[in-house]
Amino acid sequence: MSVPVYDVQHGVINEGHVVYKEILRDGPDEYVPSGFLCWDRTAADTLEWARKRGREVHVIGNPWFQRFIHRRESDSLVEEVLSDCIPSLVGKKTILVTMQWGLREFFKDPDYYEFLPEALIQAINASKNEYNWWLRLHPVQVRSGIKDKVVSFLERSFGKEGAVCWELPTSLPLPLVLAKCDLHITDCGSTTIEAGWYGIPTALLNDRYENGGILKKYFLPERSCGLAVCVSQDVSHILEWVSFYKRSETGTWKGGNVRDVLSGIVSG
Structure with missing residues (x-):
């Protein structure tokens, strides 16, 4: 239906991953998303083939981790989790x-x-x-x-x-x-x-x-x-x-x- 679809990285994207290096790369166009949103340059470089097929590849970091690193008071989910009593782990690895x-x-x-x-x-x-x-x-x-x-x-x-x-x-x-x-x-x-x-x-x-x-x-x-x-x-x-x-x-x-x-x- 011509709706853009973007793959948000949720795990390993590297030269050894068969899905990103073989199945998607060598598959038909309908298998390949409109673009990929990557954690880092390593993942983006792995997807250089996607750019050559006219797809977008962006490095955006990890949105889930960024919510905890760059906290906002309006982010009620993160603030609620952080307000819970998490046991202190002192003295041992x-x-x-x-x-x-x-x-x-x-x-x-x-x-x-x-x-x-x-x-x-x-x-x-x-x-x-x-x-x-x-x-x-x-x-x-x-x-x-x-x-x-x-x-x-x-x-x-x-x-x-x-x-x-x-x-x-x-x-x-x-x-x-x-x-x-x-x-x-x-x-x-x-x-x-x-x-x-x-x-x-x-x-x-x-x-x-x-x-x-x-x-x-x-x-x-x-x-x-x-x-x-x-x-x-x-x-x-x-x-x-x-x-x-x-x-x-x-x-x-x-x-x-x-x-x-x-x-x-x-x-x-």
Whole structure:
């Protein structure tokens, strides 16, 4: 009906994403939106093919995060959330784990873990008294009818009460969650990009970023500057990565030269 349609970025747009680099690029015109509204230049550069097809590509930032960074009193939703009593996390590192869904299908590997890798479960249980572990369910896991299954898995893995928390990190807006966290762990989640905006290091628990793997072009800016590193799915390597970051005089958690100090536990 000739109504302009714009794709607002809501996750990864990079050289490795099959939808943006192959399906849309090589598909018929009716598949391609009128334009794309991107978080950053990395995403916009990925869509150079769209410009050549007469589509608009704009870098607008992330509108959801901007609402929390540039607050307005008239934004009742943000002001209401910020007025709620959010527990203070003092004295311990807080590590955010962003869960994912559909990785078995994405990697075409029926043996891949369903919710969390076993090594990460063991690492969390071994250190749950030392750190605050926050687990954030993927929106699909919350809304697709499998939430009860996921929560049952988490209760079996970590218990119903204790230092491992998932209700609050899942219900709070991501900008607020990241503002409370020191480190981030995921498989290939786009929160890697958003954590980078806050200067939060990410451990990528997947070896498919290396040796020509399917994820080789994911998070290149974050990996090149050391904000994201590949850590093997190994209990000791995960805990060594977490313990590497120390509290600085400003109260933030920082590490040293990631590539030098972590050379024994990170890959890539």
